[in-house]
Amino acid sequence: MSDKKMQEPSDQSLANDQIHNTPQPIRRKLLKGTVAVPVIMTLHSGAALARTSNLVGAAVDSETAKIGDQYICAHNADLDPSGKYDLGDSPQLELVENVEECLGTLDEPRSGILISVSAYNSLQGRGFSTDL
Amino acid sequence: MNHWYSVLFSSLRIENWDQEYTVFQPASGKTHFLNAMGLQILVLLDQAPLTLDTICMKLAESFSMQANTHFRQQIAVTLQRYEALGLIARTWKTPL
Numbered sequence: 001m002s003d004k005k006m007q008e009p010s011d012q013s014l015a016n017d018q019i020h021n022t023p024q025p026i027r028r029k030l031l032k033g034t035v036a037v038p039v040i041m042t043l044h045s046g047a048a049l050a051r052t053s054n055l056v057g058a059a060v061d062s063e064t065a066k067i068g069d070q071y072i073c074a075h076n077a078d079l080d081p082s083g084k085y086d087l088g089d090s091p092q093l094e095l096v097e098n099v100e101e102c103l104g105t106l107d108e109p110r111s112g113i114l115i116s117v118s119a120y121n122s123l124q125g126r127g128f129s130t131d132l
Numbered sequence: 133m134n135h136w137y138s139v140l141f142s143s144l145r146i147e148n149w150d151q152e153y154t155v156f157q158p159a160s161g162k163t164h165f166l167n168a169m170g171l172q173i174l175v176l177l178d179q180a181p182l183t184l185d186t187i188c189m190k191l192a193e194s195f196s197m198q199a200n201t202h203f204r205q206q207i208a209v210t211l212q213r214y215e216a217l218g219l220i221a222r223t224w225k226t227p228l
Binding site: 036037038039040041042043 | 162163164165166167169170172173195197203206207210213214217
């Protein structure tokens with residue numbers, strides 16, 4: 001075997017080097033590198049999270065919340081730190097004739113928010129009846 | 133002293149990935165990633181309810197380690213984490 005040939009790594013060895021030089025993902029490092037202590041990481045079910053929260057934004061104006069002559073009002077909406085409203089497991093929606101029936105007035109505010117028709121459509125099949 | 137025991141161990145779906153383990157817990161819908169020692173704790177507690185000291189002793193034997201105070205604390209924290217996840221529970225009574 002010539003010196004030149006010995007110095008040239010084969011494609012196979014190059015490939016192996018690349019494989020061994022590839023940084024391990026952090027999770028693998030954490031799990032493999034710490035046999036001396038028990039390690040547990042938990043992946044929460046996305047489906048479970050989806051079932052337990054119905055996040056929506058309030059309608060930007062009353063017109064986007066209008067179906068016919070009525071407005072879509074969501075009750076018991078908790079404001080999320082992200083600025084979204086969480087309607088909970090079973091969103092309570094109703095159609096109201098006037099915006100004030102949902103939002104109230106400055107003197108008498110109510111707990112409802114107006115949600116857009118788009119938001120209403122996205123909630124369908126997620127824990128509430130579509131018949132308002 | 134309280135004894136720890138596994139909860140619904142037989143319902144867990146455990147896969148070995150080269151000494152790393154994924155554990156799917158149907159009751160919660162969560163998937164846990166464990167190393168060998170993490171899984172060993174669950175296996176031990178499935179075989180018999182054990183005290184913290186006994187768990188530490190058995191783990192130290194299995195993994196050729198010293199069960200010092202720091203190790204004991206780490207195992208105690210892990211047990212509490214498992215308890216919070218519903219993987220294990222504890223009893224103050226000596227099991228029959």
